[in-house]
Amino acid sequence: MSATETQETTLQKGFIGQSVPRKEDSRLVQGQGVFFDDVKRHNMGYLHFVRSPYAHARITSIDVSAALELPGVYGTLTGDEVALQTDPFFQIAAPPGGHVKDYALAVGRARYLGEPVVAVVAESRERARDAAELVMVDYEPLDVIVDARKALDDDAPLLHEEAGTNMSYTGLWEWGDVDEAFAGADHVVRISELHFDRFNSTPLELDGALVEFNRGTGQWTMTTNNQLPGFAVIMMAPAMRVGIDKLRMVTQDIGGGFGNKITSHPQLVACCLLARKLNRPIQWTEWRTEFHQSMSHGNERWFHDVEVAVTADGELTGLRCKALDDAGAYLRYEPLGGVIWSQVVPGLYGWRNISVEFTQVMTNKAPVSPNRGYSRMQQLWLTERVIDIVAAELGFDPVEIRKRNYIKAEQMPYETPNGCVYDSGDYARCLDIALDLVGHDSLEARRADAASRGKLLGFGIGSTLDSGTNNFGQSQLLNPDLQFSGNNEVATVKLDIFGEVVVTLGTTPQGQGHETTAAQVVAGILGCDVDAVTVRAGHDTYWNSHAGFSGTYASQFAVTGLGAVKGAAEMLAGQMKTLASWVLGCEVDDIELADGFARIKDNPEAALPFMALGAIPNANNAGFPEDPPTMNCRFVYRPPFQVPDKERKFGNLTLTYATQIHACLVEVDPETGAYEIVDYAAVDDCGTRINPKIVEGQVMGATAHGIGAAIWETFAYDDEGNLLTPNFYDYHVPHVMDMPPLKTAAIESPSPFTPLGAKGMGEGGGGAIHCICSAVQDALRSGGHDVFVHDSHNPYHRVWEMLRNPGPARANVEVKSR
Amino acid sequence: MTVAATPTATSVVSLEINGEAVELEVPSSRLLVHLIRDDLDLTGTHIGCDTGNCGACTVHVDGVPVKSCMMLAVQAQGTRITTVEGLAPDGELTPLQQAFSAAHALQCGYCTPGMLMSASALLEQNQSPSEEEIKVALQGNICRCTGYWNIVEAVQEAAKGGAA
Secondary structure (H helix, E strand, O other), rough: OEEEOOOOOOOOEEEEEEOOOOOOOHHHHOOOOOOOOHOOOOOEEEEEEOOOOOOEEEEEEOOHHHHHOOOEEEEEEEEEEHHHHHHOOOOOOOOOOHHHOOOOOOOOOOOOOOOOOEEEEEEEHHHHHHHHHHHHEEEEEEEOOOOOOOOOOOOOOOOOOOOEEEEEEEEEEEEEOHHHHOOOOOEEEEEEEEEEOOOOOOOOOOEEEEEEEEOOOOOOEEEEEEHHHHHHHHHHHHHHHHHHEEEEEOOOOOOOOOOOOOOOHHHHHHHHHHHHOOOOEEEEOOHHHHHHHHHHHEEEEEEEEEEEEEOOOOOEEEEEEEEEOOOOOOOOOOOHHHHHHHHHOOEEEEOEEEEEEEEEOOOOOOOOOOOOOOOOHHHHHHHHHHHHHHHHOOOOOOOHHHHHOOOOOOOOOOOOOOOOOEEOOOHHHHHHHHHHOHHHHHHHHHHHHHHHHHOEEEEEEEEEEEEEEOOOOHHHHOOOOOOOOOEEEEEEEOOOOOOOEEEEEOOOOOOHHHHHHHHHHHHHOOOOOEEEHHEEEEEHHHHOOOOOOOOOOOOOHHHHHHHHHHHHHHHHHHHHHHHOOOOOOOHHHHHHEEEEEEEEEEEEEEEEEEEHHHHHOOOOOOOOOOOOOOOEEEEEEEEOOOOOOOOOOOOOOOEEEEEEEEEEEEEEEOOOOOOEEEEEEEEEEEEOOOHHHHHHHHOOOOOHHHHHHHHHOOOOEEOOOOOOOOOOOOOOOOOOOHOOEEEEEEEEOOOOOOOEEEEOOOOOOHHHHHHHHHHHHHHHHHOOOOOOEOOOOHHHHHHHHHHHHHHHHOOOOOEEEO | OOOOOOOOEEEEEEEEOOEEEEEEEEEEEEEHHHHHHHOOOOOOOOOOOOOOOOOOOEEOOOOEEEEEEOEEEHHHOOOOOOOOHHHOOOOOOHHHHHHHHHOOOOOOOOHHHHHHHHHHHHHHHHHOOHHHHHHHOOOOOOOOOOOOOOHHHHHHHHHOOOOO
């Protein structure tokens, strides 16, 4: 089923470019990984949250007495206690969103179904859950707003009275001369409404932590799976009225993250308060239903009044629209989604005149937070929908109109209308490979074959970008008062007493193979085997190998993480050569590191093993005329960013842009709307690949997530704000039987801006979503159905509705030509 | 007053796990997976859902793959259980475990123990499964990282190498 056709790379630099086996695998296939829930402490108490059964309700009273009387119950925490002991979390938003008050537990009012209201701690998981049922909470239900399109109506219920509006952010983003582009257009294609659906990538391991409080030092240790510890402690420490030094974050193995484990800081604060209150370690592991109801939904987004200026020969010259983003009930990482999309404003296309009126609102649904492809895939989906609708409506071939408008390889590095710099890439070449893999040249024959079986065959393309290595200065485009900019990551490489090479990272990998790729880079620089390099698993504040933005998110490890690793390894290599030159009595430049030795290039017999070099500074350092090098090298990688221009909303927001071009064929049953992907290709270009097998694995995973989101996965709410898909029964993630055949390929356009020519990758830009929407539309139109796909999520019943009632989909698009 | 107000009764459970006999007293409401993870500290068996959908908790009960979150601990009385820790007790990886690594069939590794238990149960019954048979055997195990392609390939490779 998996016909993998990856083009061989010609790059060979040390171990870079080789698919060496993963160092992580041995422990993980034996069940010897250490995930947070595996860690136990004496006398720990298990935490269970009492959650709001209403999407919006005033909390009129809470009575925990019956729960406390249950034997084995250690204690409780309520919103009133939280409000006394903590301050509201710092808000990223400027007013009005900046006025939102958000605490670890609901204070006075619950704003989404599943919001934690009370925490109960008991001697066992079962007892904590039983006791939670004994907590009596009286609610006074309030009106509910679930439809973002109505959130700003005068009669819409208000979530946060302090904000005075349900709007968390609004701003006009405009570059070029949009009016002139439309005035000069031969065609203007107008799309009334497009909808990007709410889902998330649902990592299999749920959120949680083991939290200990040290009364002597006033410090908490959180063994957790939070994937962005740098952000978590920035949110937590001020709220808890302590310094950041009081918060120690520890991770080892994390069971998938996909961005969904960035915003667990409210729950971690509740654990911290209870660890202090009850004087015992607190163990909190979320249940699946709790995750679905309360954590980290992806950004749902509407696009209204989309207008596209097109020339007679199919050049896209202008785009304007209104974007309406649904943040859910609280702004836990938002409104950053309100700027992140602008990393990829034009998608892969060359249009220069763009205007987006972006507004974000709050609704009585779970708070959103980053999800694989965060905020960019919504924008990229828009550009791909636009181009397919334009092609269909004006009669252009979907391949040719893309090639006509793709930014060309020879234009790289390419500055977009808003000042982002696409570093490298060859989109047309990737598309050609994808077309070849799905047999595009025999498309008509395959249509005929499908028709003979009563099916409609559709061909689709998903062109997408994975922008990586954030410039956090983009946050100032939303809130000029914020003091964040740039980015950084840390690595420490040490040569220990017996010659051990030990690497310490600041990142929090969740399956991306950081231990392996870091070892590849270090081994290449130090001239030793990958097996001779130990990379510590996970993150620990005590290792002091982290910085403010440390974590694993936003497609950046190959740049920031490995940039830090490379820097530290090169520092260590320099120190090793210096020390060897002293001992061997030669010039530093005469020394080479190879085969696990420091040796004289022209006299390899004169060699020092790593063990000798490690022992001298650590344990045998007397008698040297000057201090021997430390052999313990910490390097901070900082990408070369400037603060963006806040007035023009202009500047380089990310360092790298990996490309993914997907192509697929679907067969639709016109009687039922059910469809099947019958061929699929994903072509990746992430610059220099450190480990092609790991890269391909990320491409596969991102593709699977996109397929799931396109067909099955949705967080659907009813009008009362009840989540209709709160578990894996109702929220269907792809199973092995669901997966289509997949072909992968890769080209390498090294980034000119990064230490290794590599680009961050892994998020995949939602390529499969764009691709499947494209193919479904093509299938229906090839069958004579005059419809346009207007939603990112197309379960079979939605396709059936388009077949049976094409009117709304048809009326959604109109063309004016001159 | 609800049922929850009554302290949960406890039961004594005796079973064999990875070749060792154990006997312990647990709350009658305890799930088998929590007995394995919390009481016996065999943390290779994982939990990914509340509803029996994900398969991360799959173990062998008397040789049959079972989702251990769908059984009460007391129901395992007298059974013989194998967990992922029992696949390669001396540390030498089985051909199936090796194939998972070679095919890059795992990323975060959280679903992997359950996948291995389902796949090893298949290979014990069927030494040369077809691709379809492999998919059927693994359809109760969710992986969110790999898209399954490399997992199926790993099981195929292990079968070719004579894994059981």
